[in-house]
Amino acid sequence: MNIYTIGFTKKNAETFFKFLKESNVKTLIDVRLNNLSQLAGFAKRDDLKFFLNELCGADYVHSPELAPTKDILNAYKKGDMPWETYEDKFLNLMSQRNIEKNVTPALLDHGCFLCSEHEPHLCHRRLVVEYLNEHSDLNLKVKHLF
Template sequence: MEVFTIGFTKKNAEVFFNFLKTSNVKTLIDVRLNNVSQLAGYAKRDDLRFFLRELCGAEYVHSPELAPTKDILNAYKKGEMPWQEYEDKFLNLMGQRNIEKIFNPTLLDHGCLLCSEHEPHLCHRRLVVDYLNEHSNLNLIVKHLY
């Protein structure tokens, strides 16, 4: 099953939506805790839902169960927690939440996980797909768009 990930930072709307359209993304799965931040620009929930439908023929789903807790995220962003500890805590959280059992896997078929980070290397969206590949029988083929 082919799945994508993307971050909206360092991309203007044209680049962002062209990535999604040319990749034939069916569903954008928003894995952010806060999907209405003023800093998000075109990537705010309601605007994103509209642009996806009109420009890409794609659906929008907010999945906060695939996001870190505020405590974990804030500690990492403030530099109080190194990446490895963040990764460990987040993966443990995914296990506690049993995301492999509660998340609808059909959304991942030509779905795209959205977060704010430009690149996936230090972003939880990569950890989500890695976790699902390890703890489910989905066999996800992941392509990071950046």
């Protein structure tokens, strides 16, 4: 099953939506804790819903259960927690939440996880895909769009 990931930073709207359209993304799965931030520009929840439908014929789903807690995220952003600790805490959180039991194949097929980070290597969207591949039989083939 094909799955994509994308971050909205360091991209203008044209590039962002072009990536999604060319990849035939059917559902953008927003894995951000806060999807209403003024800093998000075109990637705010209501704007995304509109643009996705109009430009890509895609749906929008907010999945905060696939996001870290505010405490984990803030500690990492402030530099109080190294990436390795953040990764460990987030993987444990996904396990506690049993996300593999709540994420359906229909949602993920040609879906795309959205977060803010430009590249996936230091972003939780990559960890979500890796966790699902390890704890389910979904066999997700990931392509990071950046």
